[in-house]
Amino acid sequence: MASVAGYFDRKPTATARPGLSHLQADPSSPQTPQRTFSSAFSSPSLSYRAEEELVVFEIGARHLSAGIAGDSNPRCRLGFGPENTRRVGDYRQYYPEYKDRPRKRKRTYRWGEGYELWRMDLRGVDLGLVEDKVERAVRAAYAKYLLLDSKNKRMVLILPSLMPHRLLSSLLSAIFVNFQVPSITLFPSPVASVVAAGCRCGLVIDIGWGETVIASIYEHREVQTRRTTRAMRLVTQRMADLLKEHAVPLTASKVSQAPKTTTEQQDPNESVPDSRYFEFAEEVTLRTAWCPISKEGDPAKIIQAEAVAETDSSSAKNENVMSIPSPLPPRKTLSMPFAALSAPVENALFAIDSTRHDLDDHDQPIPQLIYHALLSLPSDVRSVCMARIIVTGGGSHIPGLKTRLLNDLKSIVEIRGWDGVYGKIADERRERLKENRSNRRESPDAAAKDVARYAEPLMTDELTEKIEKEKMKRMKAAVAGEIRGVETLGAWAGGSLVAGLKVKGVVEIERDAFLSNGLGAARRESEMTSATQRMSLGARASLDSKTGWTLGAWA
DSSP, rough: HHHHHHHHHSOOOOSOOOGGGSSSSOTTSOOOOOOOOOOOSSSOOOGGGGGOOOOEEOOOSEEEEEEETTTTTSSSSEEEEESOOOOTTTGGGGSSSTTTTOOOOOOOOOOTGGOOOOSSSSSTTOHHHHHHHHHHHHHIIIIIIIOOOTOOEEEEEOOSSOOOOHHHHHHHHHHHHHHSSSSSEEEHHHHHHHHHOSSSSSSEEEESOOEEEEEEETTTEEEEEEEEEEEEHHHHHHHHHHHHSOOOHHHHHHHHSSSOTTTTSSSSTSSOHHHHHHHHHHHHHHHHOOOOOOTOOEEEEEHHOOOOOOOOHHHHHTTTTEEEESSSSSSOOOEGGGGGGHHIIIIIOOOOTTGGGGGGGGGOOOHHHHHHHTTTSHHHHHHHHHHOEEEEEEGSSSSHHHHHHHHHHHHHHHOOOOOSSOHHHHHHHHHHHHHHHHHOOOOOOHHHHHHHHHTTTTOOOHHHHHHHHHHHHHHHOOOOOOEEEEEEEOOHHHHHHHHHHTTOSSEEEEEEHHHHHHHEEEOOHHHHHHHGGGGGHHHHHHHHHOEEOOGGGGO
């Protein structure tokens, strides 16, 4: 009985609040340790349920953008200029008065050659140097900005839809060999721009560095592509020529009287490449270049564009004069009218200083190229794409350029319509057709009878009307048949949005498959579909169909 009484004495009452001492383990009492079961049938731990982070890279001709999937903006944007490709331990750029010191400069035969990663013409391009630049930029992005380990992190790579296979293979090998990336998903930049605009269809005008690409996208598929060499390289080159004209007269006269070398006489249409003026011309272009807006609704304006530009520039010479400090010797301020800063954009992108017979197929003005791109599309695709014109790229940031492109396109459509045949004979034929239609008009009495006959009420069903009204409430009328511009967040934002959906891409390249066979392991889409049809033959056929991959739009 004593033992029972002692037990009830130790038991706390219901009214008393127990302390925390009874929760602590008694070291004298034996305890069973917790066991961890590692079995295939047990539930996975929390570490396996963590979401996999995807990294998104966009590689262009001059810059690399990197970030994490789901972000709205990239975390870094790295260039490929000579200052960003120095050797490790080279800190000469931080010395005082480094830019003023005389030093040897590499002779370049193309404008901006030392500031670009690649160009579509691979003649003279060192692909080994391209791989080294890409490897260094990707490593800097991982170490300084993303702060992630590249191992076991899948990558989404946004590239132009048309690239040489040698260049594409060099980019993929530079990433697969130097980084432990399990797979790379390729995504075309025009489709990414359409996704970032919140659309499924559109006409993407990418004003890049070396060329301007106009891609027609319908239901997230690239239907047609047109290109022109009128891009930002030509704009900066025209700006450099303008700055040389407004420099010190003595220096300009010396430059004009200097004897030309054999390399300078090879291409008389291209100005002499000079690395001293490149950075200065590019900075002036980014800060002060602008594009005048043509008046909308007057078709005669596009025909008289040259005369209007001349009168506007002559009247504005005495109104606004800009002073631009020159960092080049002799350090003097350049004075020029503000209207003159629009001449490089108009001459390079709109070709107002050239006639039609002087232009070739590869250097057409951008408004003309947009019109021909829309004209070659089917009518249903054209009506949807013309209402969703997306202007992107580095040149899209020039003030007034987007409005000028839309206004010039509207003027061309008002003059020519959607007829590919134009000229004096075509205009005379249209006038004859209008006269014949006016002569064949019916009498007003016959027209009134036809209207009364078709105006008779038809038999309707109440249930059908109710269903149609409910459908119209839910459906929104799609905008089509009018020229309209749409803003986009950029190709990188579109790729980040698609990568956040965790869906399998069309072009997904595994690391082991690429390192073993390269691009030769890629199959065509027809072969992939036939392989999936043979899955009923056995496990071997299904295994072979899983290991194959396709290049999609890059094939």
